[in-house]
Amino acid sequence: MHDEALNRWQRGWSASRGWTDFQCIDDVTVVRIGEPERRVEYVATEQHATAAAHLALTDCNPPGTSWLTIAAGAADRVAADLRPFEIVRTEWLMTVRLADQVSYPVPPPYSLELSATPSVVEAQVYEYGEIAATGRMAILHTGAVADMIQTDPAHRRRGLARAVMTALGHAARCRSATTAYLAASPDGRRLYKCLGWTTLTPLVVARTSLTSSR
Ligand SMILES: CC(C)(COP(=O)(O)OP(=O)(O)OC[C@H]1O[C@@H](n2cnc3c(N)ncnc32)[C@H](O)[C@@H]1OP(=O)(O)O)[C@@H](O)C(=O)NCCC(=O)NCCS
Known part of the structure; x- marks a missing residue:
């Protein structure tokens, strides 16, 4: 199974x-x-x-x-x-069809930057030059895997992780990925559920x- x-x-x-x-x-x-x-x-x-x-x-x-x-x-x-x-x-x-993942914008005053290698996209959220949240997504053909999604404790519950997931999911779709997977922690599981992910x-x-x- x-x-x-x-x-x-x-x-x-x-x-x-x-x-x-x-x-x-x-x-x-x-x-x-x-x-x-x-x-x-x-x-x-x-x-x-x-x-x-x-x-x-x-x-x-x-x-x-x-x-x-x-x-x-x-x-x-x-x-x-x-x-x-x-x-x-x-x-x-957990898994989601990337087309079904719910999208959220980056809340002000934060800004988000993406960087990429051939197989991994990284997202970093900044507040006045300081990193507040990060995450990455590996993209292998039509599959994508989110990893190391984290928000600094001082910046939690402000919508940063869901903005990171939105940006990573969008970048993965632009590279032809259709389905995403991840291994969720207990806190992460609540986050991903609210974005439309399901537990396998x-x-x-x-x-x-x-x-x-x-
Ligand atoms: C999990 C984590 C990344 C969430 O980051 P965050 O920036 O606080 O998440 P968001 O503000 O974008 O949360 C979006 C929604 O997810 C849910 N959620 C996120 N963290 C939650 C928590 N601790 N308890 C309950 N619901 C939570 C809520 O529905 C929240 O919306 P709301 O605040 O309007 O209720 C952060 O708690 C963290 O870094 N934890 C330690 C590392 C970790 O476990 N990472 C996940 C690895 S899989």
């Missing part, structure tokens, strides 16, 4: 972060991130959670640095099944335990 959406999200997320080294092993996408705290990410649907867990428990990475993202309809059950792991958080895989599945995010020996 949601294999294609998960796959498209992972590819866009990896493009946004500059993680180019990934491959599929036993229906699990292995993203070699290479950061000290997050060496590798195993991305899989619920039915392949066991294979992902096996890969994480048998790789050579230090404890706590192998991560899992599992698309799990029954998030509680999957979290219980992943007992040897530390459950970090639950996110939600919870995502359980876990990592190998720092304490238990493998």
